[in-house]
Each structure stands twice: as structure tokens, then as C-alpha cells.
Amino acid sequence: MWLTARRARTSLLLALSAFAMTVAGPAAPATAHPFGPPPTARINADGSHVRLVWKATADDWVLLGQALGAFDNPTGDEAFAVLTGEQKLQRSKELHAYLLDRITVSQSGAACRAALAVPQHLLDNGVDFTFTCPHPVQDVDVRLAALTNLNAAYRTVLSAAHATPARVLVTSEDTTKRLDFSAAAPTGGASAAALTTSGIAAVAAAVGLFVLLRPRRTRKATS
Template structure:
């Protein structure tokens, strides 16, 4: 784990020990959580990264941490590690963050939660067909406080930036046909043009050689 991540993990444990891990301790009125989405064929990947204190509030609400007011808090694991091992957290994330294609949910997989504070939660969605248009739902945290928001960034989709709120937890994204394969349209056009030019050049050389042989 990187030094920065270790620092955050230690700070997370301190918050739990101090009894700060409550929804009121988070910052729903601060900058929104961030997320990034990409499409490749029929697969969609999404990474969701809230602030560390928001992870604390979420973990407390799901029972990932011991309650210091009712008993002893174990220090064998950091707060981050307790979150990463929480089945309740995994179930919550899979319920609150989804992708659907043509009204049908895409099969979702949540990758192993590792370096959670630095890398966030990483999802893979397997859809039935190559992805061009999907409905993305990001409803995490809004059940703790309706002021929470998530800003989703998509490099190959329209809109390129989408804000998810308690009032609008589902948004439709349209991916470019080339965005679904990861090959930019400009690159495809350049390659096609190059193939045409090479083919034309080869044809010209072949005709020249034939003429030379005929004349000799």
C-alpha cells in the first residue's frame, strides 16, 4: 500500500476509535464523490471513489466497524481493512451501483476491494450486446444524506460528465460505436486511409513492373 493510502487507513481507524464514524461526520455538502466509466465491447467498467470520511460513514451505517460505545474496538485491522472485508459493504455497493441495457440489468461483478481509499470500488458489468446506450445508476450514500452527489466522468460517452443526486440516481449514457471497442474514430479513419494508400501504391508498382517486362 502506498504511503498516502497508509495514512488514510490510519486516519480511518482513528475516526472509528473516536466514535466519529456516523453519517453526520461525513461531508455530504463538500465536493461530490467521483466515478469513471468506460465501455469495451459488451463490457462496462466503473470505478467509484468517495472521500475517506464518507467511507467511514458508510462503514458505520453497514456495521463494518465495532461500536466504541458498546464494546471494545479491535485494532488488529485498520478501518480500511475492515471495510474491505465487509460482506455488507459489497452487497450494498452491488445494489446501489448498477448498469442496465435496454431495460435489462447487466451482470455485475465487484472486484476485490483492495487499497479501497486510494483506488475506490471497481465494478465490471457484462451486458448482452455491444454497449452503445446504457442506463447507469449510482445511488450510494444518498440513503445516508440526500445532499450526497457523485460526478461520473466518461471519455467516450455522451454526456461526458454526469451528476448523480438523490433526485436523479439513474442517467442514460450513449457511447460512441468506436468507444465501445476502445479505438478512437480518428484512428480508425487514419488506418483506413493508410490501407487505401498502400494498396494503391502496390497496384501502381505492380503495373510498372509488368510494363517494364513487356517492353523488354
């Protein structure tokens, strides 16, 4: 019941934003929302595979969709017009390309092959990356640069299951962090339960990090 109500509210937000875009045109980077709860990324490794789940708030998804034209319907396609905001984001080739370009994992300087799943309810579930690296994972470099091109004040809380560091803040000045999984359990990799627990801890940490490290909001007069 609660999730259904939440999806309804967030879908309405996306739908209203998409409608506003048809009237007002694309959003400028100055309208970014980096001052709310930061995006989060949860990561674990199993053999040569790395899984990463990236989540952002509804406001951030709206901003990203606007910047990439995911809500635009230049041909007046009636089928497209009735889609929800989440469905438009899910089907956006520009969004897929953007995320694959700005969220990456590499091993010893070699990029790990990425696959991206964008679920229908991405506001609840986030987007799910699977990276296949050349060798079994010991340490990898994780780059999280989504949204920072729209506003440099964006930060992402990265949490890892069975890795060092277990939690770190990623900023626009330092978008790449090295994670060491060499101390992880040698068999089975990180379980789904461990990943879920790590995610809950990351949300709690995000609130604390946001309070301590968020930039001071400034307002500029508009002409």
C-alpha cells in the same frame, strides 16, 4: 513516498473512527459529509462489458463503514481488532452488498451482471465494478445511489470515456443517467490511458461543480 504518507494518514483516520464507534455507537445519518469534494465515477465500455470505478473521500468511507457496521467487532475477535480501517471495509460483506445494490448498470431495462473488486487501498484506488450486459453496449442506464440514503445532499460526478454525455452530475433526485456509447471507436474500446485521462478531468470538474452546485451548509442545534 507521498502515497505511503497519504495511506498512513487515511488509515489512521479510519482506525480512529472505528475506535470511536466502539464507544459512541453507530453514526446517525445527520453526521454525513456531503459538503466536501463529491464522489466520482469513471466509466468505459468495451463490447458487452462496462467498467466503472467509484471513488469517495476518506470521510465518506468512514461514514459508510459506520452505517454498515463494517468497523464493529461484536465477538471481540482479536484478529479483526488489529485490521486497519481499509482492511475492515475491504472484508465487509455488508459493504459489498450495499455497493452492488446501489451502483448498477442496465441495458434496455435488463440489469447487467455485476462483479465488484474492493482493493486493499480503496482510499487511493476506489472500488472497481465490471458489468456484463446482454448485448454489445450502445447505450446503458447507470444508477449511482451510494451515500444518498445517508444524506440526500450527496452528488456524484460521472465521467465517461467515448460516450455522451462525457460528464454529468448525479443527484439524489436523479440517480440514473443514460450514456450513449454508439459514437465510440468500433475496435479496442476505451484504452486505459483514456480512462485515466478522463479520471483526471473528472477530478478537476468535480471541484468546479462542487463550488457551483453544492447545497448551503446548515447547522442545527444539538440537544
